[in-house]
Structures are given as structure tokens and as C-alpha cells.
Amino acid sequence: MSIVPEERRILLEKLNLKTSTNDIERFFTRWGPLSECIVMFDKNTRRSRGYGFICFVWDHHCEQCLEAQPHSIDGVQIEMRPIKGISSNPIVKYINTRKILVSFLGARLITDEVEEYFSKFGAAHVDFAVDTLNEKPLYFAYVTFVEVESCNSCINIGEHFISGYPIFIRKVIRREDLKKAEQMERVRAVCEARIQEELEEEAGRKRRHLDRKLRENYATELALLRPPPPPPPTAAPSRKAPDPTPSSSWVPLLPNEQFQENNASHLAGYGPQHQKQKQCSTFAGSNLSRHPVGTGTSQWIPLPHGSISTPSDIVRRYSTPGEPFFEMNFEKIATASLSVPLELDGREAFLKVIRIWKERCHTVNRRLSGIVSVDERDFKRSHILAIFNILSQNVEIRKFIPKSPGIFSTCAYEASFCLDNHVMEFRPFVLDEKRHPHVSFPYRLALEEVSNEQWNLSLFISSDEINYIWLQQIAFPRLVKWFAEIGEQRNDAVSHKLVNMEDYSQLYCEIKNKWGQQIAATWTERTNPQKFVYEDCAIAAYLVAFWRQKGFFPKRFCDIGCGNGLLVYLLQKMKVNGYGIDLRRRKIWTKFVGTDLREETLNPGDLLIDSDFLIGNHTDELTPWIPIMAARSRSNFFLLPCCPFDFYNRFQKKCGVTATSVYSSYLLFIRDICLRLGYCVEEDRLKIPSTKRYCFLCTVPAGGLVENLENIISDILPHMNLPNFLPREKFERIKNCSKLRRDFQQMLARKIFTYLLELSPDKSTVCWGGEPCSLKEIADLLSEEEKAQLRDSNGGLQTFLKNQHQIFKVVKGTVSIRNWAKEGNRRVEGKLKTTNCWFHNYYFNGCPLSAEDCSYKH
Structure with missing residues (x-):
């Protein structure tokens, strides 16, 4: 094969300073042919640095040379150490590159011969390595192809010969690309392990469900065989307690039982009068240790499963449509002691926390993309109520939207209802055979008043459930934290309130699976694909969902400052016509074949008459200009502000503005511009991996914009006598002295x-x-x-x-x-040393650290 792995590469150390590359080649060719042989020289002094590299063509020659140690060249015994390069990493074969290293030791080839050979694979440029001492070409060169496909076809061709001489090639891969590929491989492995774990969990759940069914059927048959019990003795009529269950035929009424006259417990303690409630060990004594959740006013303790089992926790439910009732036993698995200020009502705080849990449980459960409430007028609600024999209108039903519809059910619902003001019950169900993405078993949240300021929040689950760790150790502490912070001022901003959540989730999964994952795997930019690729996928899905919600699509959009051009590419893949403009062309634009990406300098005074929808995604200094540009062309626009700029400089927070931060003040500034121009302004918060995700969607109202538009623009623009807007330079100057000779x-x-x-x-x-x-x-x-x-x-x-x-x-x-002797070793294990130690090379006393301890290369 013509591709030489780097396992055959050997580092030669402690060379004689007079030893040349030809001396090394003559010495080691006695064991076999070499594909690489070089001695490293200092570029400034042109003196040997005392080390070099060789690489054998065949493995057995490399092994024979290493076994024959020690070796002496020019009277000096050298040290040899095999090195493991990045090519030995199995993930390298999945990384695309356009550059290869060509080695032709022993062959005297010229540039024209090499260029002529590799040009048959595609357009390529050849750079010969040159000896810095005598300015003569060395035995290797770098070949850079224009297209990745050309490079892949060259690597996969097999053996290579030029003018009868064998040549050897190797991929040239940046370490940044290797790290990105390794990170993606780790993410893929974690996802596969998680999916496998979830599949095993699902199989176990089905087995337990089947075993429970068998036990229930067996118990039903035994009950039919038993003789009826004797009639109870005649007794004085007793007062019947009010029925504690909700007025719903889905949860049938319990038999009449005697209740305590003064029942101080609100934790579903519905039992006979003579039945004594078993108390959990959490409340048995005050000297027991408690574990804080993260707030000074709340504590919670997970209880062992099965700590309470009393008839008061037994209710009846349906398991599947048409199946007879059977009893369910609820058991407490966690409780928390909460301190509530006197000015707050514990019952009201409890209902607020329940409301937050219903609407925002997707912030805790990362399997969920969102939650949709099934409206009473929705025909789906009537269908669900009919299937599960639910006749009450006091039941609230929500639908869960999973992030992975291939694994979890897209027809997953949860019904919730109040047993009283202090107990809320949740019951999940699915309409297909897939897993429920949220809690898959019934559970309760209950509040008990201990004193005026002290409350206990408890979590109950069905007694036959064993997979409750997430609910007990992750979800319940979050509920306790919300309860402790319920009196504070909270930012109740809701994400994606302008689009249909189901529609958006479906679009995002489609874009991500069809194009996003492939683009992230072959990302050639220096930026992180896990952020930038999936951020543009989310924005594209949001815009398409918004246009569907409004009932119109733009005839042609314009993405101002399109950057890498990915958003334009994704929107065109979704059959939305448009183009992108940016000051600088990006290398990755060559991958987006057929996408209209233009390298132009945009003047805010220009009219974009060929587009009816403008997109400003992190446009920095152009952000305040986009509403004005859109108004002059009577276009709608989407604006996602990032770095705060006004019309000519950095944005400064104005005195007297009530906003708490510069960014909040900047959002008020942008909103005011849009409103003064007469736009119908809608605001939303995106679900993207960015801290700046607040966006504006502005549409031209039916009556049009303001009549005196240019006068309004003149009033908005400050200091009209200032010079015109100056765009940033096409090539940004590096201002860190790194370009000095x-x-x-x-x-x-x-x-x-x-x-x-x-x-x-x-x-x-x-x-x-x-x-x-x-x-x-x-x-x-x-x-x-x-x-x-x-x-x-x-x-x-x-x-x-x-x-x-x-x-x-x-x-x-x-x-x-x-003072490295004082600061000591900062070396990170496993990290390759690439920079020479300055003290070791230039200071007469050398480096105070040994070669092993120094972070730099000796």
C-alpha cells in the first residue's frame, strides 16, 4: 500500500550536530527502504537541533531496526523512540481533508511531474518542501486539492507510482479537526449507550407490566372462587365522610368509610376512623439528618420505597381501555420541609408550583422538546376522554412532544386532577406502542401544613413501580427549589410562543436528520459545529414554522450578514427562495452547491427591492439598520440582536432607562425603532445554544407603515451631519503583535x-x-x-x-x-509538546525543569 501509517515513524534524538540528512539515510537504509528521513535545523542559526525523524516503508524493517539498538552515527550513540501520530487514530479515516503529504525518498522528482500526476484526480496545488540550509527541494511535498472528493479518490486509489518510483501519501489533518471528530465520536457513543439503556429499560418495563397483569388476572379468578362473606352485624348508622376522590367517572368512588372528625392531614389520608396512619421515619424525630437541596429554606429526604402502605392511599383506576378496575397503592418516596413567609399562602404557592411543573417540565426533562395543553374545544380531547372512559371536565390533559420521535411516543399524554387543594395526581398514557417520554407511571404531589410558616411537600408513586430515581432525585428537588423561590420576582419568559410547538419540533427533527448531522460531521470551519450548525437548524425550523403559522411564505428572502451561509442553505432546502449577503466569502461556501451566496459590501442606504423578507441573524453593527432598510423596501423582517451597536458606534445605555442591563436596554432601543416605523412587532425567545436568543418578528400591518416614513427615519437617526455608515473592513486586522517577523x-x-x-x-x-x-x-x-x-x-x-x-x-x-522553578510543572498529561523551550535553547543555564516536567519541548 502507498499509505504509510505513522506507527513506523521513529524519533531520533541526541544526534551529532554535524550529522546530515544524507548520513541518516545511508545509515538506516541497510534495514530497508525509507519513506521519510529528515534532520531538524534551526531556521535562524541554520544549525542542527540534534533530532530528526525516519519512517520505514514496511513494519518488519522498523521492528528489526529497533531491535538492533543501540546505534551510533558519526561517533555519537543516538536514542530512538517510535512515535504514535494522529494517523494511528481509527477516527482519522472518517475525517475529510483536502491536503495530503507526499513522500518520495530516493526518487528525484520535480514539481511538474508531481503536479501532472495528481492533477488527474482533480485540480490541485503542489508545495515542495525546501531545505533551509541550501534552498534545495527535499524529498516530500504537500498536495492541496480544490475538492474533498478529489483527495478521497487519491487516497483510496491504492499504490502510487511516478516515473516508475513508488511514492507514499498520508492525510494532513489539523488537530482542531481531529478534536472535533473525537468529540463527535464520544457524543455518538454516549447517545448509542443511552439508547441501548433506554431500550433495555423499556423491555424491563414491558416484562413487569405483563407480570402485573398476570397477577391481577390470577387474583380476579381466585376472588370468583371464594364464597361471599357473611353479612355484617346490624350497627347504629354512622356518619359518612365526604368522598375525597374527584368528581370523575375515570376515578370511581370508594366504598363509604368512616373518617376522622378532625383530619389535620392533607396528604390523601382517606381511611377508616379506626385506621391509624403510619408515619414515615422522616417525621418520626427531629434529630434525624436532613440534606439540603440548594436553598436555605427547604430540605428534602428521599425515602426508601414502600415506607408508607395504608388503605388511605388506595384508589381505583383503569389500566387500559375497557379493562375492569383494580386497586393502586401510592407510596411516599420523598418529602421536603419548606419555610414559607407569612405574607404568602402555602396553598396558593403549591398551585403555582404545580402550574410551573405542568408548563415547564421540559426544562427538567431533556427528553422533551415541549408541552402542549389539549384544549377543551379540541376534538382530540373528546377522543382521548372517550378512549379512556373519562367523563369529567375537571381533568387537564397535556401532550408531550419528544426530542427523539424515533424512540419515544409522539402520542404521549398526561392527565392531572386535584384530589383536594393539597393533593395533585398525574396519570400518563400513550396511544401507541412506544415509550412515554416523561414519567411513565402515576404519581402524586401533596402539601401538608405543619405550622403557619412550615409546610411539607411530598412525592407519592404507585407501589409497583421501581424506576423512580429520576423523579425522586432530579425532578423533586427542582420542585422544592421552585417552591422556595415562588415569592421572588421570576422572569416568566416563554420560548416559541409565536409558533406551533409540534410543527416546530417536527421541522427541527427533519432539518437536523436530513442535513444538520451530515454538515456537522464534515464541518471545515474553525467554529464549533455543535453550536453553529444546530443553531442555524433551529432558526431555519423556527422561521418555516412561523411562516406556516402566519399563512404566508416570502417570495424571496435576504439574509444580511449570512456568515457561513448555512441558514440560507437550509431554507433553500426547505423550498424557500432567497439569498445571502456577506462582506467576506467563507471557505465553506463551496460546499453549499446551488445556494445563492454573495460577497458584497452592503450600504444601509441601499434598497433591497428584490426581496420581501429580511433576516438579521447576529448582524452586530447592522442590527439597528435592518428595520430602516426593511421599511424603505416595505419588507417584513426577522431580527436576532447580539452585540449591541447603535447606528454608528457601540451602544451605550441611556440614563433613565429602567432596563437592568445593557442588553435589555438595547432590546428596548430596537423595539422602539420598529414601533416608530409603524411595524407590527412580535417578540419571542428561541431555543438555540446561545445566550442571545431574544428575537423580533416584524410585519407590515394591513394599513401599511407610517405615512411620513423618511421624516421618521430622519428623527430616528442621530446627528445626520455625521459621516456615512462605515462597514467593517473586508480583512480584519490582527491586533496582537502575532504577525511580527x-x-x-x-x-x-x-x-x-x-x-x-x-x-x-x-x-x-x-x-x-x-x-x-x-x-x-x-x-x-x-x-x-x-x-x-x-x-x-x-x-x-x-x-x-x-x-x-x-x-x-x-x-x-x-x-x-x-520563574518556572517556582511555578513548577503545568504540563497536561497526554498533550503533545509542539513549542520549543526557550530557556533550554537560548539560555546558558538551561531550563530549570527536566524534559519530562517541562511543558515545552526540549
């Missing part, structure tokens, strides 16, 4: 290092700390030409010194030599 950086670093070293009283022992010096003294040390070079790189002296953090330490305007 390498020789200038080395010269300046040595100059400052020598000056600081001269300040030390004992240069042999105190050199690592030295005497701290002010930045002003260091600045006086530099010549005017050196200062000018720093200014030309858009940086300063302090920026330069911080870039040289391996050598210098800058603290509060003072500079000193970094």
Missing part, C-alpha cells in the same frame, strides 16, 4: 531578557525571578524603530510581552522573568 520577536525578547537579567544581584541563582521592572523602563530600552514596528502591528509593548508568556510575566504594569 520571527527574527524581530526573537531579537526583542532576548534584548529585554538580558536587561532584566542584568538587574539580578546574582545572575546564576536569581535569574529565574530577576528584579521586576516597570513597563516604562522597558519602553525606554527600545529604539524608535522597534516601537514603530510594534505600532504597525496594531499592538503595544505589553501585548508583545504577554505573547511571550513562556519567558516573561506581566503583573500590574511590571515585568519579570517567569
Whole structure:
């Protein structure tokens, strides 16, 4: 094969400084042919750095050479160590690249021959490696293809020969791409393990359900065989307690029983008068330890399953449509002691927490995308009530929307009803054979008043259920936290209130599965695909759901500042016509074939007459201009503000504005612009992986915008005598001194290092700390030409010194030599050393740390 794995690559150390590449090649070819042979030289001094690399073509030659150690070259015994490169990682074969390394040791090839050979796979550019000492080409080159497919076909072709000489190729992969691929592989493995665990859990649930059915049927048959009990003796009529169950035929009434006359418990303690309630060990004594949940006013303790089992917790229910009643035993598994201020009513707080749990349980359960309440006028409600024989109108039914419809049921519902003001019962059911994405068994939440300020919140589940850990250890503590914070001012912002949740979830899953996952797996940008790809998937799904909700689609949209162009690509895949504009072209645009992406400089005064819907997704300085541009072209628009900019500069919070933050004040500023232009403004919060997810959806009302539009725009724009809007530069200048010439950086670093070293009283022992010096003294040390070079790189002296953090330490305007002997080892295990140690190479006393402990390469 022509692809040489990096397991055959060997690092040669402690070479004689006079040993050349030809000496290394002549010595090691006695064991077999080499695909790589190089000695590393310093670019500035052009002296050997004392190490190099070789790579054998065949495995057995590599093994024979290693077994024949030790080796001596030019009178010096060298050290050999096999190295494991990134090509040995099995995930490398799944990473797409456009660049390969071509090695042709022993063959004397020229650039034209290599370019002619690789051009048959597709357009490519060849860069020959050049020896820095004699400016002659070396034995290897880098080939960069225009298309990824061309590179893949070249790698998969098999053996390669040029002019009869065998050549060897290897993928060139950035470590950033490798880390992204490894991260995605870990996510995939976790998802597979989670799915397998859920499938096993589902199989166990079905087995337990079948066993319970068999026990119930067996108990029913035995009951029919038993003789009827004798009639009870005649007794004085007793007062019948009011029935505690809700007025619903779904939960039938219990037989008449005697109740205690003064029942102080509100925890479903409905039993005969002579029955004594068994008390949980949580309330048995005050000296028991309690575990805080995270608030100072609430504590909760998970109880062992089966701590309470009394006739007062028995009710009847249906298991499936048409099945006879059987009894269910509710048992307490967790309780929490809560302190409620006197100004708050515990019962009212309990109902508020229940309402939050019903509407926002998807914030706790990550399996859920959202919850939809089934309206009383919805025909689905009547259908569900008929199937499950529910005749009462006091039952609230909600539908759960799963994030993974392939695993969980899309017909999952939950009915909830009050047994009284202090007990709320929840009963789940599904209309298909898939799993319920939420709690799959009946449970209760109950509140008990202990004193004026003390309440107990308890959780009950059906006694035959064993998979209650999530409800007990995750969901219940969140309920306790909500209860403790119920009196505080809460931000009740609701996400996706302008779109149909079911429609959005379906669209998001479709976009993610069809295009999002594939794009994330082959992402070539430096940004994180887990954020940027799925964020654009969510925005595309939201816009399509919004347009469906409104009953119109734009004839043509324009995405202003489209960036990577992914949002435009996804919307066009959803059959929405439009284009994107950005100041700079991105490399990834070549992947979006057929997508209209334009590299243009947009002036806010231009009219976009060829589009009727504008999209401003994190447009920064163009954000306040988009409403004005849309108004002039009478277009609707979507705006997702990010970094706060006004029309000409950074946005500054105005005095007297009641908003608590700059971003909140900025949202008020944008809203005011839209309203003054006459737009119908709707606001929503998106479900995207970003802290800036508040958006505006503005439409032209039926009566049109304001009549004197240009006058309003003149009033909105401040200081009309200012110069025109200046867009950002096409190429952003790097302002961190990193583009300075390498020789200038080395010269300046040595100059400052020598000056600081001269300040030390004992240069042999105190050199690592030295005497701290002010930045002003260091600045006086530099010549005017050196200062000018720093200014030309858009940086300063302090920026330069911080870039040289391996050598210098800058603290509060003072500079000193970094004391590695004191700071010790900062090396991260498993991380490859790529930067040379400055002290080891340039300082006469060397590095204070050993090669193993130093974070840099010796």
C-alpha cells in the first residue's frame, strides 16, 4: 500500500550536530527502504537541533531496526523512540481533508511531474518542501486539492507510482479537526449507550407490566372462587365522610368509610376512623439528618420505597381501555420541609408550583422538546376522554412532544386532577406502542401544613413501580427549589410562543436528520459545529414554522450578514427562495452547491427591492439598520440582536432607562425603532445554544407603515451631519503583535531578557525571578524603530510581552522573568509538546525543569 501509517515513524534524538540528512539515510537504509528521513535545523542559526525523524516503508524493517539498538552515527550513540501520530487514530479515516503529504525518498522528482500526476484526480496545488540550509527541494511535498472528493479518490486509489518510483501519501489533518471528530465520536457513543439503556429499560418495563397483569388476572379468578362473606352485624348508622376522590367517572368512588372528625392531614389520608396512619421515619424525630437541596429554606429526604402502605392511599383506576378496575397503592418516596413567609399562602404557592411543573417540565426533562395543553374545544380531547372512559371536565390533559420521535411516543399524554387543594395526581398514557417520554407511571404531589410558616411537600408513586430515581432525585428537588423561590420576582419568559410547538419540533427533527448531522460531521470551519450548525437548524425550523403559522411564505428572502451561509442553505432546502449577503466569502461556501451566496459590501442606504423578507441573524453593527432598510423596501423582517451597536458606534445605555442591563436596554432601543416605523412587532425567545436568543418578528400591518416614513427615519437617526455608515473592513486586522517577523520577536525578547537579567544581584541563582521592572523602563530600552514596528502591528509593548508568556510575566504594569522553578510543572498529561523551550535553547543555564516536567519541548 502507498499509505504509510505513522506507527513506523521513529524519533531520533541526541544526534551529532554535524550529522546530515544524507548520513541518516545511508545509515538506516541497510534495514530497508525509507519513506521519510529528515534532520531538524534551526531556521535562524541554520544549525542542527540534534533530532530528526525516519519512517520505514514496511513494519518488519522498523521492528528489526529497533531491535538492533543501540546505534551510533558519526561517533555519537543516538536514542530512538517510535512515535504514535494522529494517523494511528481509527477516527482519522472518517475525517475529510483536502491536503495530503507526499513522500518520495530516493526518487528525484520535480514539481511538474508531481503536479501532472495528481492533477488527474482533480485540480490541485503542489508545495515542495525546501531545505533551509541550501534552498534545495527535499524529498516530500504537500498536495492541496480544490475538492474533498478529489483527495478521497487519491487516497483510496491504492499504490502510487511516478516515473516508475513508488511514492507514499498520508492525510494532513489539523488537530482542531481531529478534536472535533473525537468529540463527535464520544457524543455518538454516549447517545448509542443511552439508547441501548433506554431500550433495555423499556423491555424491563414491558416484562413487569405483563407480570402485573398476570397477577391481577390470577387474583380476579381466585376472588370468583371464594364464597361471599357473611353479612355484617346490624350497627347504629354512622356518619359518612365526604368522598375525597374527584368528581370523575375515570376515578370511581370508594366504598363509604368512616373518617376522622378532625383530619389535620392533607396528604390523601382517606381511611377508616379506626385506621391509624403510619408515619414515615422522616417525621418520626427531629434529630434525624436532613440534606439540603440548594436553598436555605427547604430540605428534602428521599425515602426508601414502600415506607408508607395504608388503605388511605388506595384508589381505583383503569389500566387500559375497557379493562375492569383494580386497586393502586401510592407510596411516599420523598418529602421536603419548606419555610414559607407569612405574607404568602402555602396553598396558593403549591398551585403555582404545580402550574410551573405542568408548563415547564421540559426544562427538567431533556427528553422533551415541549408541552402542549389539549384544549377543551379540541376534538382530540373528546377522543382521548372517550378512549379512556373519562367523563369529567375537571381533568387537564397535556401532550408531550419528544426530542427523539424515533424512540419515544409522539402520542404521549398526561392527565392531572386535584384530589383536594393539597393533593395533585398525574396519570400518563400513550396511544401507541412506544415509550412515554416523561414519567411513565402515576404519581402524586401533596402539601401538608405543619405550622403557619412550615409546610411539607411530598412525592407519592404507585407501589409497583421501581424506576423512580429520576423523579425522586432530579425532578423533586427542582420542585422544592421552585417552591422556595415562588415569592421572588421570576422572569416568566416563554420560548416559541409565536409558533406551533409540534410543527416546530417536527421541522427541527427533519432539518437536523436530513442535513444538520451530515454538515456537522464534515464541518471545515474553525467554529464549533455543535453550536453553529444546530443553531442555524433551529432558526431555519423556527422561521418555516412561523411562516406556516402566519399563512404566508416570502417570495424571496435576504439574509444580511449570512456568515457561513448555512441558514440560507437550509431554507433553500426547505423550498424557500432567497439569498445571502456577506462582506467576506467563507471557505465553506463551496460546499453549499446551488445556494445563492454573495460577497458584497452592503450600504444601509441601499434598497433591497428584490426581496420581501429580511433576516438579521447576529448582524452586530447592522442590527439597528435592518428595520430602516426593511421599511424603505416595505419588507417584513426577522431580527436576532447580539452585540449591541447603535447606528454608528457601540451602544451605550441611556440614563433613565429602567432596563437592568445593557442588553435589555438595547432590546428596548430596537423595539422602539420598529414601533416608530409603524411595524407590527412580535417578540419571542428561541431555543438555540446561545445566550442571545431574544428575537423580533416584524410585519407590515394591513394599513401599511407610517405615512411620513423618511421624516421618521430622519428623527430616528442621530446627528445626520455625521459621516456615512462605515462597514467593517473586508480583512480584519490582527491586533496582537502575532504577525511580527520571527527574527524581530526573537531579537526583542532576548534584548529585554538580558536587561532584566542584568538587574539580578546574582545572575546564576536569581535569574529565574530577576528584579521586576516597570513597563516604562522597558519602553525606554527600545529604539524608535522597534516601537514603530510594534505600532504597525496594531499592538503595544505589553501585548508583545504577554505573547511571550513562556519567558516573561506581566503583573500590574511590571515585568519579570517567569520563574518556572517556582511555578513548577503545568504540563497536561497526554498533550503533545509542539513549542520549543526557550530557556533550554537560548539560555546558558538551561531550563530549570527536566524534559519530562517541562511543558515545552526540549
